[in-house]
Amino acid sequence: MAEAIKYGMIKDKSLFEKIAERNLDTIEEIMDELVYSCIDIKRQVVEADEFESGERMTLNFGHTLGHAVEGFYNYSTYTHGSGVAVGMCYITDKFCDKDVYNKLADCVKAYRLPIDVPAKMSELLPFCAKDKKRDSDSISYIVCREIGKAEICRATVDEFFGIMGE
Ligand SMILES: [Zn+2]
Known part of the structure; x- marks a missing residue:
């Protein structure tokens, strides 16, 4: 469900809303x-990125910090989906309006x-710096300032x- 919420956040506001109005x-x-x-959104994104335009990287939303959560807890306390949920919330909390954050956080909580x-x-x-999406001393991360973008x-x-x- 964390990955499904991610797809709504990065590309499809109506998908996000459908998920947000339901629960587990x-x-x-x-x-x-x-x-x-x-799957259709993933197909669209991957096809659009046939020439490595970078759009594929948007599939990584929530994953930089998500992988850090998984790694810090030795891949035992939090599932991949839980890590991604936390990662999406942390990034959105830092970079986006409260309104976007609240919608995301409420949706995440509805799926426990x-x-x-x-x-x-x-x-x-420190675990972000080990993320495979990072090259040299720079780090890429995905921000959804609006739901669906x-x-x-x-x-x-x-x-x-x-x-x-901190
Ligand atoms: Zn994932």
Whole structure:
């Protein structure tokens, strides 16, 4: 469900809204449609990126910090989806309007996924630097300032750490 929420956030506001108006107990009714929509968005993004334009990187929304959460907790405490949920919430909290953050956080909670973890940001960030999406001393991360629209951002590791803070 974290990945499904991600697809709505990066590319399809109406998909996000469909997910947001349901919860873990009622989503089953539209699961086939949901899976189809997610795969279709992935297909569109990958096709658009045939020439490595970079759009494919938007699929990484929530994953830079998500991988850090998984890594910090030794890949045992949090599932990949939980890590992605936390990662989407942390990035959105830092870079977007409260309104966007609140919609995302409410949706994440409706699927009993975490919006944060006890670890401090300063403990998680070193694990971002190990992320495979990072090259040299820069780090790429995805921000959805509006639901359904993803932006690829790039910063030095120091800048990124400075923005994310403690
Ligand atoms: Zn993933």
